[in-house]
Amino acid sequence: MIDNTLITKPSYVAHSMDKLSDIISKMKENKMWTVPVIKDRKLIGLISYKDLLSRRVSLETKAINIMSPSVTVQIDEDINRLIAKFYTTKARVIPVINEKREFIGLVTRESLLSYLLKANEIPENRTAREYMTSPATSIDENDSIARARWLMIRDNISRLPATKEYRLTGIISARDIVDALYSVSGRKRESIMKDEERVMAMPVKEIMKYPVITANGKDSLTDVVEKLLKFRISGMPVMEGDRLSGVISGLDIIKAVAEKMQLSIPIEAKIPQELKSNLEFKANIDDILERYLSKIERLTEVINFKVSFKEEMRSSTGNKKLYTAMVRVTTKIGDYVARDTDWEPVVALKNAVEKIEERILRKLRKIEESNKKGIKAEEA
Template sequence: MEKMKVRDVMTEDVIWVDKSTSLEHILYLMEKNDITKIPVLDDEKLIGVVTDGEIVEKLGSIRKRDVNPAHLHATSVMVREFDTVTPDTPVKEILKTVGLPGLTMLPVVENDKLVGVVTKADLLPMVKDERPVKEIMTKNVLSVAPDDRVIHARRLIIENNIARLPVVEEGEVLGIIAEMDIARAFANLKRSIPYRHQKHHLEEMLVRDSMKTPAIVGDPEMSIKDAAKKMANENVGCLPIVKDDRIEGIVTRTDVIKTIG
């Protein structure tokens, strides 16, 4: 691990978009490739990163009249300030930043060209901890109910600086709602509902209509290493930890990555 460099873990086959790419197409790419961040290039130069959070922020704005996915472009929904790394950056430098505020995808730049990205998913194979996952899980789980409003779920996500929430009813985990699910729900609403009715529909949207089901869950006794492997294989950002069909805690990619080294 001491000698590992970014080039050893980065994803080289990067999905990127041009600055003029429509949000409609960006949402299609995100869904097709099961990703939540996409670098934006202008003449081969990295100028920003589209994120699920920025999309939700833009589409959730009722004040702006023509906020339609077909009329918005990459530059409207991208983060313009972000850190980058090089292929020779030591991996241990990246590990120090995991869990801190900021972009969860690090663009890898060499000679002003985007050559890869590093995400938390890229770091999961490095998790080797054999302790039971119950030792690092969060026990006080923030959750929403299926009949809660989507705008309530979004508020919890923003206020607590998290990316997703388990959907729980009487202790049972029914699904997960993430920023990406909210972005899709908002985009569908903007496409299909006339502007004058959008505010009402936005306020009435229910979690059950936007959540992902079934939730991929873990067991309190599974090892941290196996939890990381499961998150990698299923491409999920968290595992609600369940015992006897009831939620006992939650573990995220950040939690397991923090055990590296």
Template sequence: MSSPQVIYGHLKEVRDLKVDKILKKAITIDSSDSISKTVGVLVNSDSYEVFCMDGKDVLTISARELLGIKDIGDVKIKSLLRKIQPLTRNDTVEKAAAILSHYRMRSVPVVEGNEIVGVVNGKDIVELLQKQDLKWIPASNILTADPITVTSTDSIATARKLMITKRIDHLPVIKGGKVSQVLTSMHLLQVIKPTERLGMGLRGLDLQKKYKENIANMGSTRIPNLNTNAPLSLVIESMLKNDSSCCLLTLWDHVHGIITYKDIINLLESKVPSDVPLYIVGLPEDYSSAEIVKTKFDKIIRNLTKVYPEVEQAKASIKTIHNPDSNRPHYEVSVRVFSPYRTYNYTEMGWDLSKVFDTLGSKLIRNLSQRSKKRWKTSIRKVDKHDIF
């Protein structure tokens, strides 16, 4: 497995690049627009997100978030929009990557004088990474193992529910024991796009009828499918060549994992000053307790090394889970601890990010200290009595 510390140093040029160099046109709406018009804008522009300004605030909504809407008529979109942190022209790609990861987005707007002047797309960041020599990083380093799948005979409603509840945008479709295509949130968004010839009273009935239909051949067949041992450079090349937002990794016709743009962008993690190499991805600078979180993560790992000295490095990934029924942010934090023997993964969720790290710290120390004691006892048993005296 390639060391995060080596990867971090290798990608410095990309991390330090100013976002102004890769700025693209933003897809915007007005907060007074209807939900149905917003859906139409996303489908027609083939965009995953749209943005708008509300005073000094930047608001957004994504394709997957719109899948949960029951009434897509002339209801205003404003109540569903969520506030996000924008970029400035002088910000770096590293900061853009942090925001993309934290808000689970595919693009982040750049604002100048209370006006959205463009966006930085995750795909464009991946194109920057394509120019780096990444043949030495195996795809297995960053894949999401055992992705959730559906069958071609499952209903569209089943796929929609999975995307909403599991917060995912890609569902491999199994047909005849093999993956036949991949269904995305953008495909389902086309299903809920209102048909202009239908009256308002008929739209809901027509939508329910569509949801009951089988997935069948819906989805994209232009999805790269590589061996789990493939180098990351080949994964990126295949995704860009096929204009695909994901790549499947298979082993003996079994879907072993999936890689998305998000997984690749997470390579641009931020480093936390510490005796043990520590990395955090998804912690925007506008978070009021950002420095406290970094300090806590450092303290957790320093305390952990006292009971489990095998720790070589650790990585934390922070995501905001949007809840339209509450203004409070809900956080999901995943921590990976690397040792010479294996990698340990822990996940915790909560409203208070500082308390989430406290809970994770207790879990890590309790679990890994027990493993250290077991290894010590095993080593003692293996020592010959003649070596003791």
């Protein structure tokens, strides 16, 4: 059962028909990154700064129309399952629900890291240098906010170190961009559109935060966690002297804990040896698998995720091979299989997992429609 010390009661909960203008105001007021959306005491989704970054919608939009599906944990699940879910879904928060799907509270990355720190589960003698993401995706402080937004969406990240002549000068987050975009409420549509264009064209240095809280490459993971919790930040740049070496986040620490505890992650990939020896290919495959497992886990619980490749033929010149990627996913709502063939195995895999994702979405829509019909029948 999930320890009560892990669960936080959010200071604000949105309801399905709340307006975005009110939600953003409460997010700012309560310094919340993610807000749960509730209907009849049941969790129906989440709204986060990352959602608002990826698409611009009217401040009159209702919560039910902009929320995203959420990965959840049952109150009776164990800590190992919770850690694995954070690791595979890259979630910022995970809502806790009971068997009726009624909302109980949130487990945040911060509350999990605090729990793991007190339990002495942070790996000893491991450093930031070993677990940071390197090289860091960064941006020049004179580049536009539009480019910063594009990089965040492309790389699925929520912060960017800002530099000037390769020297760290600040940091910009998804929250900074969204706050700037949505600070134009109460104006006419034409004025809002002009202001959006103005904000997107502004240089990053206009809204970035500084000075920047950083870690050193040789800092222990325990020191990193303590700094993240002390300053209430989700991640920070890692420096080697004056040089930006990488970025480390709470998620990287959770990954280290998952490895230490040897938690089973539901991914199995059978890759031909000749492809396995290609480090760039392997990195691309790992990125696709982690990204899509994360997306699918937010839709439904994933029990197993298997990938295999088969060589179909060679090109007439013999220097290219045609590959078929096959993906098998076992979930709580059914089993799914998809294949795709391409001269680029990475493209074949991406197309196959996208087919799986679309089929799961179709199944969930059918389930939702069926539930609505059932409710209407009961009311009649």
